[in-house]
Amino acid sequence: MRTEEPLHPQTRRHLVNNERLRSSAIREFALHGLTGAKVSNIVANANLTQPSFYRLWASKEAAYQEIIEQTVRTWHTAAALVFESKVAWTPENLLEQLEASTFKLFRALTFDLDLTALVIRHQSNDGEDRKIYLSIYEQGFRDLQKNGVIQESFSPEVLGQAYFALTERFFYARLFTGKASPRETAHEVTLLMIRLLTDSPQSNAASS
Template sequence: MKKRTIILLRYTRQNWRMHNEMSNAKGLKGRETRQRLLRVAEREFALHGYHEAKISEIVKKADLTQPAFYLYFSSKEAIYEELVRQFRTGIIDLLESSRIEPGLQQREIAWRVAFVLERILGFLNDNRGLTQIGFIQHPEAEAIKKTIVDIVAGNLRSEQELGYFRKELDMEVVAHSLVGAIDRLTVTQLLTDRLSPKEVARQIVDLFLNGLQIAHAPE
């Protein structure tokens, strides 16, 4: 009788905990728990990659049960794809709001381009886990970069029409070059803490707007 009572108590406690977790999943606490799972998963995927990261480690570090995980995400792939979606949405929203406005003086263009680039690089730097997952690891990373190139090219064409950049330049080529520079400098300079977003932005602006050649005074 005593043994049956202990088993019943354990079963009741487990059911009560699951009931609480299911109830919490629907409210404010549920949203907070979901965000906690995403934060932990972001670190795990960024550090170990998709195949090596484990749901058991994610829930352990999030201080949750494994059944609770499935109240929020149907699988490891589902939470991984949510992180990729967050990266894609964040970078695209930023790029689409980064077109340089009309009415700038020529002397203001370099500063404005540097400001835009610093925001983009700041996003990549501040969201290192998402950057590692969506910009580097994911099988669709190249497709995401192609979308980024398309948006950047559209912005550059608009700015070219405003008279900010030379008319003979192919802005699709410029966009590929610029995104390629952002890609490599993110990996080699930002994520290694060698340079800050501001420093990388200044280097890119100096290269793209001023070039490599030493400026000579007119003869």
């Protein structure tokens, strides 16, 4: 079995410094926004120098844009993974699977609350981003209907919109405010969503 060679000390140092700069930049942008952020603050809080910053990014605008774009891609991936699992979805495990997947989504969205707040401010009223999530969720519910996991009482479009609305509303009202944990919030969303997906005894038992 082939083993990976250890990183050269200089390479490892560069990676560590880059992560320190990224973390410091997130804090600075979260506190002051793009306009008020200063490269001098970013490097000072990272205990590095300005040349280190400019080796990684051409400007603070480039740093801001890269951080936002990388995070948004991560969130889109987390949304797509809602409907993927090592265990096949079935009518019997629907509630369990949906709750576990929603929990993973919420955990990804709140991995770094400073970063979350930064991206939310940047994306406020971003209709195009909303369309991406809706498309992901609609396709997921379409596949579940095709495989006989959920009923066809509602169209995939309606189910996708409902799931997006619930996850968004509960994210802001419960999770982002610190009133509930990702697991608690996922449980609440699932109990509401399950009513739209099936009329099975399982859903009735879950709501009782």
